Amino acid sequence: MASESKKGQQMWGGRFAAQPSDIMQSINASIDVDRRMVREDIAGSRAHADMLAEQGIISEADNVAIQEGLDQVIAEVLDGSFPYRAELEDIHMNVEARLKEIIGEPAGRMHTARSRNDQVVTDFRLWTRGALTEARRSLKALQRSLVKRAGEHTDAVMPGFTHLQTAQPVTLGHHLLAYVEMIERDRARLDDCARRLNESPLGSAALAGTGFTIDRDATAEALGFYRPMANSLDAVSARDFALEALSALSIASTHLSRLAEEIVLWTSAQFAFAKLSDAWSTGSSIMPQKRNPDAAELVRAKASLITGQFASLQGAVKALPLAYAKDLQDDKQLTFSAFDTFGLCAASMTGMIETITFNRENMRAAAAKGFSTATDLADWLVRELKMPFRDAHHVTGALVAKAEEKGCDLPELSLEEMQAVESRLTNDVFSVLTVEASAMSRQSYGGTSPVRVAEQVEQWTQRLG
Ligand code: ARG
Numbered sequence: 001m002a003s004e005s006k007k008g009q010q011m012w013g014g015r016f017a018a019q020p021s022d023i024m025q026s027i028n029a030s031i032d033v034d035r036r037m038v039r040e041d042i043a044g045s046r047a048h049a050d051m052l053a054e055q056g057i058i059s060e061a062d063n064v065a066i067q068e069g070l071d072q073v074i075a076e077v078l079d080g081s082f083p084y085r086a087e088l089e090d091i092h093m094n095v096e097a098r099l100k101e102i103i104g105e106p107a108g109r110m111h112t113a114r115s116r117n118d119q120v121v122t123d124f125r126l127w128t129r130g131a132l133t134e135a136r137r138s139l140k141a142l143q144r145s146l147v148k149r150a151g152e153h154t155d156a157v158m159p160g161f162t163h164l165q166t167a168q169p170v171t172l173g174h175h176l177l178a179y180v181e182m183i184e185r186d187r188a189r190l191d192d193c194a195r196r197l198n199e200s201p202l203g204s205a206a207l208a209g210t211g212f213t214i215d216r217d218a219t220a221e222a223l224g225f226y227r228p229m230a231n232s233l234d235a236v237s238a239r240d241f242a243l244e245a246l247s248a249l250s251i252a253s254t255h256l257s258r259l260a261e262e263i264v265l266w267t268s269a270q271f272a273f274a275k276l277s278d279a280w281s282t283g284s285s286i287m288p289q290k291r292n293p294d295a296a297e298l299v300r301a302k303a304s305l306i307t308g309q310f311a312s313l314q315g316a317v318k319a320l321p322l323a324y325a326k327d328l329q330d331d332k333q334l335t336f337s338a339f340d341t342f343g344l345c346a347a348s349m350t351g352m353i354e355t356i357t358f359n360r361e362n363m364r365a366a367a368a369k370g371f372s373t374a375t376d377l378a379d380w381l382v383r384e385l386k387m388p389f390r391d392a393h394h395v396t397g398a399l400v401a402k403a404e405e406k407g408c409d410l411p412e413l414s415l416e417e418m419q420a421v422e423s424r425l426t427n428d429v430f431s432v433l434t435v436e437a438s439a440m441s442r443q444s445y446g447g448t449s450p451v452r453v454a455e456q457v458e459q460w461t462q463r464l465g
Contacts, residue, residue, distance in 0.1 A: 011093050025087060028326075033333045034091040035084050038077050040126040041091050042070050044119060044202060047222035049110050051215050057113065062106040069103035070095075090329075091123070092116050113214050115206035117236040117324040122202040124332060126223060128245055131339040132194040136187050138346035139252065143180050143187075144464050145353045150176040151457040155450040157435045158273065158363035159372055166370030168442075169435040172358060173453040179259050180460055186252035193248050197241035200225035204232035207323035237323040239313065242335050246310035249342045250303075256345050257303035260296040263352060267293050272362045277355035280348075295352060299345045309338040367435040371400045371410055376432040376441065385424050395422045 010020070020028070046067060053063035073095060076082035088094045093116075100107035153172040160170035200220035203210065209232045216228035229235035266273035276293055284290035313334045316327050374396050381392035398421045403410050406417075411433040418425045431437060443449040 011088075011096070025089075028089060029086045030090045030329050030332070031084050031086055031088065031094060033336065034120075034123075035094070036336060037091055037123040037127050037332070038082070038095065039074070040123040040130075041095050041119070042074055042077075043126065043223060044122045044219075045095065045110055046070055047219045048114055048202060050222065051218045052109075052112055052212075054218065055213055055215055057212050057214070058106075058109045062109050065103045065106040066099070066110050069099045069107065072102050073098055090116070090120070092119050113203070113205060113210040113212040115204075115236075117206050118201045118204040118232075120329075121236060121238075122200065122223070124335075125197050125199075125201065125225075125241060127332075128197060128242060128335065129194055129224075131335075132190050132197075132245060135249065135252075135339060135342055135346070136190050136194075138343055138350070139183050139187050139190075140464060142256075142346055142350045142353065143183050143460070145350050146176045146180045146183075147457055147460040147464060149353060149356075149358075150174075150180070150453065151461070153358060153360070154453040154457060155439075156358065156360045156363060157367045157439050159367040159370065160448070166366075166372050168375055168448075169367040169372050169438045170448040171439050171450055171453050172360075172363065173450070173457060174448040176353075177453065177456050177460065179255065182255045183252070186248065186255060189248040189251065190245070193241065193244045196244065198224075198226050199229045200227070201229050201235035203228060204235035207233055207236050233323045237320065237325075237328070239317050239328060239331050242331050243310065243314055243317065246306070246313060246335060246338050249338050250307040250310045253299075253303035253306045253342055253345055256349050257300045259349060259353075260293075260299035263296040263356070264293050264300070267291070267296075267356075271366070273359055273366070275357050275359070276352060277357070280352045280355060293352075295348045299348055302341050302345050306338045306341055309334040364435060368409060371403065372435060373410060373433045373438045374400055376438045377410060377429065380429050380432045381422070381425075384426075384428065385422075 010016070013019075049058065049063050049066045052058040053060050058066075073082065076098070082094075082098065084091075084094055085097070088097050096107060096110065099110070150173040153176070156172040157169050158172050158175065159166045160168050160175070200216065200223060202219045202223070203214050203216040220226070220228045229238075263274070263276070265271050267276055276291065276296075280293075280295055281291040282294040284292060313331055316330060320327055377399065378389065378392040378396040381387045381395055382389050385392075387395070399410065399413065399418060402417060402421065403413055406413070411430060415425065415427055418429065432441070439448055440450065443452055445452070
């Protein structure tokens with residue numbers, strides 16, 4: 001049981017004779033989470049109070065007192081002396097209560113024509129807007145490092161895989177730029193989300209709007225929103241902006257995870273395509289030879305945490321009738337945590353990519369294995385002998401079988417051995433069988449040829465500034 005001494009502390013306590021139980025307070029309080037929105041909360045209150053004064057709903061003197069009091073509150077937040085109190089539930093009531101201690105009665109006028117329902121979601125939209133900007137920035141940093149590394153390796157040949165089976169030679173630059181493209185779409189999704197969320201719920205009050213003659217355009221503008229939201233029920237209860245942000249983060253973290261998986265593979269002794277710098281490797285407490293790619297593995301794991309956070313929030317929202325319900329309080333923990341995790345993952349990937357060293361020789365050697373230029377041979381038959389591609393595919397298959405039988409690669413078959421399969425083959429065919437020739441030849445737009453990759457590197461460098 002809560003003690004009698006707490007009586008009267010709850011701002012909503014007017015109709016209650018007894019205090020909430022301690023456990024009720026624990027499940028109800030969100031201050032440990034939503035204190036992160038203190039700046040947004042103060043910004044929202046400042047805009048609201050200015051508007052109330054402008055509209056003649058509160059006096060100018062009260063507004064001055066409120067603004068000056070909020071100056072002190074923000075100073076206390078910055079110097080760490082602001083007292084966050086769990087018994088005051090959330091950041092909104094903590095700020096208002098502290099303001100009341102500082103300025104007295106005018107603090108109580110600040111909440112005119114407002115409810116915590118529009119207040120909280122205003123703060124949350126502002127916070128998410130800022131977090132989206134930060135997430136986009138962290139992805140841009142990763143793109144820059146990928147483009148830089150791609151520029152160093154436009155002509156480094158490596159095996160391209162399908163089904164993780166050697167398919168055709170590709171260039172490392174091309175492979176790295178594939179992630180730059182994915183991340184660009186991730187950034188566009190985040191940007192799109194930031195634009196769609198940028199409408200102001202403030203002034204929707206509890207759910208139905210207010211009888212006071214407020215100016216919602218003014219508060220929207222003061223807070224950098226494009227416009228006020230048009231439906232107060234929607235404004236206080238919609239969380240699709242957070243769902244959209246989390247789904248975009250989930251997709252983006254899926255891309256980070258795929259890149260992380262490449263790093264795990266490439267740095268293994270079996271691939272030996274790359275080596276992480278010391279700063280991004282960890283040792284084993286028992287096996288002295290180990291250099292583990294822990295950060296990459298954790299990025300891989302954390303992608304599913306973010307996806308889980310999206311699913312959790314969606315689960316919380318999907319069965320809520322309009323308008324506000326307290327379930328919505330738990331939106332913030334999920335969202336904050338997803339953005340924190342995402343920021344850490346993006347920064348880790350950037351750190352790894354910036355400092356990883358690629359072993360071009362090993363990549364090239366691996367690219368030459370597994371009959372990776374078989375398609376080039378088939379294409380030669382089509383081009384030089386005018387064979388239908390299907391027949392060329394068949395002939396090449398027979399040549400691959402022959403090489404396999406002999407235990408060698410395609411270019412190591414002799415012309416005689418080849419001619420035993422297709423008599424019209426000439427020495428010229430060997431010119432297309434090297435991995436360099438193969439990669440070089442793929443000059444179609446979007447292809448892996450070093451010339452195309454260099455063009456793309458150039459364009460991305462310009463674009464990313
Ligand atoms: N802390 C609450 C939240 O985050 C603020 C809104 C409370 N509104 C209410 N009607 N109890 O959702």
